[in-house]
Each structure stands twice: as C-alpha cells, then as structure tokens.
Amino acid sequence: MTSSIFCNLCISVGQSRNTIDIGYCAYTGGIIINNQILLWSSIILPWFTLVFLKKEDIKRYMPVALFGALMTTIVGELALALKWWVIKDAIFPFYHMPTLTYGGFPVGIIWIFKFTNKRFFLFMLVNLIFDFGLASTWNKLLASRGIIEIVNATPFQLLLQDIINAALLYRFQMWQEGVFISPELKNISPKLQPAAKPLDQDEQEKN
Numbered sequence: 001m002t003s004s005i006f007c008n009l010c011i012s013v014g015q016s017r018n019t020i021d022i023g024y025c026a027y028t029g030g031i032i033i034n035n036q037i038l039l040w041s042s043i044i045l046p047w048f049t050l051v052f053l054k055k056e057d058i059k060r061y062m063p064v065a066l067f068g069a070l071m072t073t074i075v076g077e078l079a080l081a082l083k084w085w086v087i088k089d090a091i092f093p094f095y096h097m098p099t100l101t102y103g104g105f106p107v108g109i110i111w112i113f114k115f116t117n118k119r120f121f122l123f124m125l126v127n128l129i130f131d132f133g134l135a136s137t138w139n140k141l142l143a144s145r146g147i148i149e150i151v152n153a154t155p156f157q158l159l160l161q162d163i164i165n166a167a168l169l170y171r172f173q174m175w176q177e178g179v180f181i182s183p184e185l186k187n188i189s190p191k192l193q194p195a196a197k198p199l200d201q202d203e204q205e206k207n
Contacts (some may be wrong), residue, residue: 014052039094039099042099046107047107050107053114057110062110064172069106071100073201076097085151086149100138128163
C-alpha cells in the first residue's frame with residue numbers, strides 16, 4: 001500500500017513537469033520494477049534458445065540476424081522522428097529503441113531461416129505470422145503497461161514495413177550464400193593442363 005502511494009506520487013509529480021519521473025518508483029515496489037524486468041528479459045532470454053541449434057546454423061544465420069537488427073534500428077529512429085510511436089519506459093542504454101530489436105527479433109530471424117531457408121513464400125508467410133503475433137500480443141502488452149504508445153502508425157504502415165523488412169532479409173541471406181551468382185560464373189572452373197613431362201635423354205638425342 002505504501003509503495004503504491006509513493007509510486008503514484010512520483011508519477012503525478014513527473015507529469016506536472018510534462019515528464020514521467022520513474023527513478024524513485026523503481027525502488028518502491030511499484031509496477032516500474034516489473035517493467036524493467038520485462039524489458040531486460042526480452043533482450044536476454046531469447047538468446048538462450050540458441051543452445052538448441054547447431055553451431056553451424058548459428059554461424060550461418062548470425063550475419064542476417066545482425067543485418068535485421070541494424071534495419072530495425074534504422075526504422076526505429078525513423079519511427080521516432082515521424083512519431084509513429086513513443087517509448088515511455090526504457091532501460092539503459094536503449095532509451096529510444098524497442099528492446100526486441102536486440103533480443104527476440106534477431107533470434108527470431110535465426111530460427112525462421114533455420115526452417116524456411118531458400119523457400120521464399122514460406123519464409124514470408126512465417127514472418128508475417130511472427131510479426132502479427134508480436135503486434136497482437138507483445139506490443140499490446142507494452143502499451144497496456146505504459147512502456148510504448150502507438151501514435152501515428154497505422155496497421156497498413158506496420159504491415160508494409162514488415163513485408164519490406166522480410167524481403168530485404170531474404171535477399172541479404174541469399175546474397176550471403178551466393179545464390180544470386182549467375183550460373184555461368186558458378187560453372188566456370190579453371191581447366192589446368194598437366195605439366196609437360198620432361199623428355200628422356202634418349203628422346204632428346206633422337207630429336
């Protein structure tokens with residue numbers, strides 16, 4: 001009861017300054033502690049699922065996962081500039097970025113490629129299901145806890161962004177594996193002739 005009063009007081013004081021001062025609430029048993037645990041868990045826990053994959057698979061799909069994290073970071077910065085959404089509660093040092101960008105998202109890319117690599121339509125379908133699941137569960141959870149607020153982003157914009165991201169990820173991975181190299185280049189192989197056998201001394205005398 002006491003912790004709830006302190007937390008409400010802290011938030012109300014912050015709102016009077018047009019900000020939400022949450023530092024004190026983190027130590028009073030309020031909901032902010034739960035938010036911090038939730039955000040840190042979304043970064044750390046997904047990486048532990050990679051223990052169920054072979055090292056070869058992790059090495060194979062880690063570059064595209066990092067590329068996906070980079071793309072999501074860029075999109076996140078653009079989204080903040082365009083006010084698609086607003087991050088209201090964050091963890092150091094990810095003050096302006098959804099934490100899934102460096103946790104569940106890159107790990108999800110690795111798992112999706114593990115089971116759909118070189119099957120474009122299946123890859124796109126699984127990505128859409130994955131993104132829809134995030135939008136309908138995770139994003140709503142964050143919004144309900146006051147962590148994020150969707151402002152100007154429409155469902156169509158988010159869907160279009162997901163489709164473009166998925167297509168770029170697939171293209172990157174195929175390029176990474178050399179699939180887009182032309183068949184002519186693949187079939188070219190140096191035809192080395194065996195070295196000329198030195199002539200015997202008798203043959204040299206005959207010549």
